[in-house]
Amino acid sequence: MKFGGTSVADLDRIRAAALKVKREVDAGYEVAVVVSAMSGKTNELVAWVRDAANPPGSNSGGFYDAREYDAVVASGEQVTSGLMALALQELGVPARSWQGWQVPLKTTGAHGAARIEDIDTTRLDQKFAEGLHAVIAGFQGIGPDGRISTLGRGGSDTSAVAFAAALGAERCDIYTDVDGVYTTDPRVERKARKLDRIAYEEMLELASLGAKVLQTRSVELALRYKVRLMVRSSFNDEPGTLVCDEEEIMESKVVSGVAFSRDEAKVTVAGVEDRPGVAAAIFGPLAEAGINVDMIVQNISAEGLTDMTFSLPTDDIAKARKALEAAQASGALKFRTLIADTDVSKVSVVGIGMRSHAGVAKKMFEALAREGVNLKVVATSEIKISVLVDRKYMELAVQALHDAFELEKD
Amino acid sequence: MKFGGTSVADLDRIRAAALKVKREVDAGYEVAVVVSAMSGKTNELVAWVRDAANPPGSNSGGFYDAREYDAVVASGEQVTSGLMALALQELGVPARSWQGWQVPLKTTGAHGAARIEDIDTTRLDQKFAEGLHAVIAGFQGIGPDGRISTLGRGGSDTSAVAFAAALGAERCDIYTDVDGVYTTDPRVERKARKLDRIAYEEMLELASLGAKVLQTRSVELALRYKVRLMVRSSFNDEPGTLVCDEEEIMESKVVSGVAFSRDEAKVTVAGVEDRPGVAAAIFGPLAEAGINVDMIVQNISAEGLTDMTFSLPTDDIAKARKALEAAQASGALKFRTLIADTDVSKVSVVGIGMRSHAGVAKKMFEALAREGVNLKVVATSEIKISVLVDRKYMELAVQALHDAFELEKD
CATH class of the missing domain: 3.40.1160.10 (Acetylglutamate kinase-like)
Structure with missing residues (x-):
């Protein structure tokens, strides 16, 4: 305990x-x-x-x-x-x-x-x-x-x-x-529902995506040693949420929750050479500066040049700019210009059921398009789809996705 | 340090x-x-x-x-x-x-x-x-x-x-x-003087008599291992007082300081049998109750009965009464009555030079008599003479003794 x-x-x-x-x-x-x-x-x-x-x-x-x-x-x-x-x-x-x-x-x-x-x-x-x-x-x-x-x-x-x-x-x-893990933050979507169970992998995605219920390290450790975690409230006697192996979860839903991270920034390094080694030349200096880069997208190349876009916490933007400009000054990296957009948020749908279900991305993009939310970057993993959107649309995007995947239903 | x-x-x-x-x-x-x-x-x-x-x-x-x-x-x-x-x-x-x-x-x-x-x-x-x-x-x-x-x-x-x-x-x-050890508390006698040096034994008497500069245990330990202690202020750079072996103190004065303890009580167990073992019957139960008895005086016996008087901290008076009455109830101790005086203070002169000088007690008693201070109990050790006085005379007694032994002079 x-x-x-x-x-x-x-x-x-x-x-x-x-x-x-x-x-x-x-x-x-x-x-x-x-x-x-x-x-x-x-x-x-x-x-x-x-x-x-x-x-x-x-x-x-x-x-x-x-x-x-x-x-x-x-x-x-x-x-x-x-x-x-x-x-x-x-x-x-x-x-x-x-x-x-x-x-x-x-x-x-x-x-x-x-x-x-x-x-x-x-x-x-x-x-x-x-x-x-x-x-x-x-x-x-x-x-x-x-x-x-x-x-x-x-x-x-x-x-x-x-x-x-x-x-x-x-x-x-x-x-x-808090009294458990919710389908999303109840302060953003009042229909958010407490989950009875959630798989370790899903919890890991939610934890690292900004749902501050459990520290990521502890979930990794729980996954490795198959420790069944019960997240519950100190202030009432409700049962809480069990974080466990996916085999313990019968008929898991395709999407379990919608996570978000409000303060993200998007940086585009424009006009870099389109050749092997250029990614290392960009992300090496950032890693050395202790910056956790999240989503990475490389745009289509034209005339031997390409644009590299990535997201990072807003607080790290000045450090990132300094590291990249230093790399440029040293000649280790060539680029035309740096474009920073500090006004974006990340919204993600997470679900272990995605692995065996096609059409999650389609449903997600349609739901956001219906609300007029433009996608700035998209990134996916086996059990997660994340998008960057303008910050002013964040709440709307979370609510639209919660509705689209019917997360309020048990 | x-x-x-x-x-x-x-x-x-x-x-x-x-x-x-x-x-x-x-x-x-x-x-x-x-x-x-x-x-x-x-x-x-x-x-x-x-x-x-x-x-x-x-x-x-x-x-x-x-x-x-x-x-x-x-x-x-x-x-x-x-x-x-x-x-x-x-x-x-x-x-x-x-x-x-x-x-x-x-x-x-x-x-x-x-x-x-x-x-x-x-x-x-x-x-x-x-x-x-x-x-x-x-x-x-x-x-x-x-x-x-x-x-x-x-x-x-x-x-x-x-x-x-x-x-x-x-x-x-x-x-x-505090910036050292004084001849007495400067709040009671403004002519009190900081001592350059004081012997362990004197410091022990002063510490246990209520001068709260050093813990008694630490002085005992310093004496045993001959650790030279310097008591000095954190708030200025004055030299402080060295607590050391008496051999390091040239020409020590007969009396080094006047100590006092304000809140003492005097208890008389009146009408106890005058026989061997009666002291043990009184002080055994007090020791078991965790009470530190200090000065002990036995009055002259009459008709096979005697009075036993002792001092203790005022706070312990209720516990002492309970312990003695319990001893009486159990038959282990017989006495006629308990008389408690909770309105007394202890005043002591301390000095390692007393060992080789006669007349310290005479000088002390004369100085107190001149001020009309009545002595209620007297106790002596090799380097200390203590008296119990009515609390209202405490400051007066301290000042009179400080003057009589010329402690303001270096």
């Missing part, structure tokens, strides 16, 4: 979460609870780290020692784990807290963004055998240098799935501030 | 403390810094622990699991240690943070009030050899169960002295919110 920051924001919420744990214990389960820092704590600690390393007037350029960042920031989950153990004890549930280094959860040495290498469950298993349920500080482990490491923001979901896999858990319940 | 909670209360103060560390590094020292939690943090964490373990309406009677208390509360020093390491790095001082379990500082298993068993400095020494100064989270270690342990309130002073001893430090500088 994993509780996010808003679910443990204060003592009353920690107690409410402890009651949910007790319910599972009373049902006969051995429970490992993974907790985040109390809501707002991580931001406070990160701000202190930045202030300590980069006081006003400093020239250190934002640099800070990631090992010290980890030592400071991991304390947030440490506090919650102790408080949750105490709240459980108060309810008569024998429990103890575990820090990452105590388990140990071993990670790589990439402080601040470590990856999990191994979870040794020997000590946890011993304590389970003594009847002690576990409350584990999420988001953290111990690196090869014997120092606290953290898994990066949102790492508590990843911790939870990793522990579920290592312990051979029957289920991994992710308690959060 | 140890910095207390008010000296690291926010990022600006942490930076100011880091500058003091840099000064010592620039002077050629290898420095181990021991830090407390940021001022107010420990109280916040303790309040959360109490709330988690004893929610409103709970029947658990204030009980909480001390292991979880330790896991939660130790996070305060953890945060400061990381922030201080970052602040030092920003000043160009190579530094890293150490949690108690990383050193390791090994303690007994008495969670919440652990005692230090051993400090293994191998890893610290390795890092010093690499040029890395140490920032150590005070107040904490690791218990035999592999879990975080804390040394009890004020334990950061004790950590600092223990590290100074283990590392063979030349000096242990305790930075705090």
